[in-house]
Amino acid sequence: MTRALVESVKRYTESQSGQSPFVTPIEGVTILRSDHERHPSHLLMKPALCVVVQGAKWTTFGGKRYDYRAGQALVVSVELPAMSRIVQASPDEPYLCVVIELDLAVMREVMEQLDRPPVPDGELGHGVFVADFDGPLADCVQRTMRLLDTPHAIPVIAPMIMREICYWLLTGRYGAEVAKLVLANGHVERVVSAIHDLRHRFAETVRIEELASVAQMSLSAFHRQFKALTSMTPLQYQKQLRLLEARHLMLTGAANAEAAAYRVGYESPSQFSREYARMFGAPPRRDIAALSAA
Template sequence: MDTQNSKKKQRDTVRLQQYRDELVELIDQAITDDGVVEVLEGVYLGRLSVPGDKVYGTLEPSLCVIAQGSKVVLVGDSRYQYDPFNCLLTTIDLPRISQVVEVSREKPYLSFRMKLDPGLVGSVVVEAGQNSRKRNPNPEATRVSPLDVELLDPLVRLVRLVERPQEAQIMLPLIKREIIFRLLTGDQGDQLFHLTIPDGSTTAIAWAVEQLRKNFDQSLRIEDLAQELSMSTSSFYQHFKTVTAMTPLQFQKRVRLQEARRLMLGEGLDATNAAYRVGYADAAYFSREYKSVFGNPPMRDIQMLRAGG
């Protein structure tokens, strides 16, 4: 038995490397210029040939895979780094800072992302009988896990469809379902499963995140959110931090600062007016918080962004 397991492990190791090599080749051929392109419905391929700056934004529920290179993602107090040997799964749209840390013109950063639709995930959960399994009631919304051969196999078959549009019409939905099934039955199962539960704690926190995002310019009352979810204030605070890797106040701060940056860069507002627009009462305090996140005072940061753009 040990000999059989050893041989299977060796075969899987060879297959994994073959799939990694093919994924690099497929993405390299599909996207020849730097940028991110939606190549199939809900499927995005990316390329970067030179080191990039930190990117501040949000990421919708997705499976993220790197074919070549490496990336660091910061969500709240947590740091995630992944590469061709790991994948990143996120199930709540959270503010994050990301940066590609391994890239060159000879070996550009090549990436794959598949958007996760809760309805599709729920359909696979029911069809595969995964709804009866005991699950972790409070998984993290963002996680990095090893990329195994069972997941990489359908992922490579999906990217092959980029050059086969007729096949894609039939095969794309089927392969997406297979990928979701592999996620549900793997290390990421608990995390993905909670994307489908209407009354689970993770879904409750997703609702709270959406409320904070919509009302980011209003005063934050944790007690009111907790009451809406029939939670104690302390329980809500702990659940929120476990799922999102940040406190409600930290989340609101990130959303406010990202919106202020957009207003200054895109609409030409000065720092004071941007601060007031996003809910700050003290422009000096806003400037200090802005610098703590983006590394420079507001107007200096915007000048640098415009000069580099």
């Protein structure tokens, strides 16, 4: 990444009130900053480009870990529970990241206009990969940052920059991966449909057979393809969604531990507490107290 881009992102974060994440006036663009290395944090990631401008981070999905640093981007194609940790950051050189949500409709429009659209192979890859982010793509991020200085131009210029980002992704080195993972074809599309169904019904008792039916696959094929795409089983995916939602409910004061457990689908508060502590490292009340104090 160029020094100019680092300085422009750093300058923007320093001009804002509040703390990271900084939601910008450009729809779908958020900036992250940390002046220190962080303990692992759990989150639900949407389809996006996470462009590291300075510093380094790792993110795990299920049992698969991705390391990425300045000049690279984490590309996420489906909504996935994740755990991330910033591993390189300091007050002098803070961790800086520009997160650009992917608009699949725009991506498809751009792909339809290409003379030679990328052809994905038939293999179902992971719904995540790390890509180098330089050349025209880095220039797009730089112009996005400059656009923040002229808010009146955002409605006109921002959509064009987003389309350009789609173009360079589809025509670049990772075009086949982007076409396969982000645009979703064949098996990918059907598994993604099942993921969306599970996402909306995560608090219910959902049988794997139901999800396989949504994906129009046999039970064994669906289980294999789901894990290939998400790096976790459907049950693990659902459990992480439940626990993330429960944590959110408690942290916002919308429910206490017992009420949150029932609202996200647990029948036993004790089982909820055990699984919560296994995922977040402490029982619900202690974890929320620590987060609130922080």
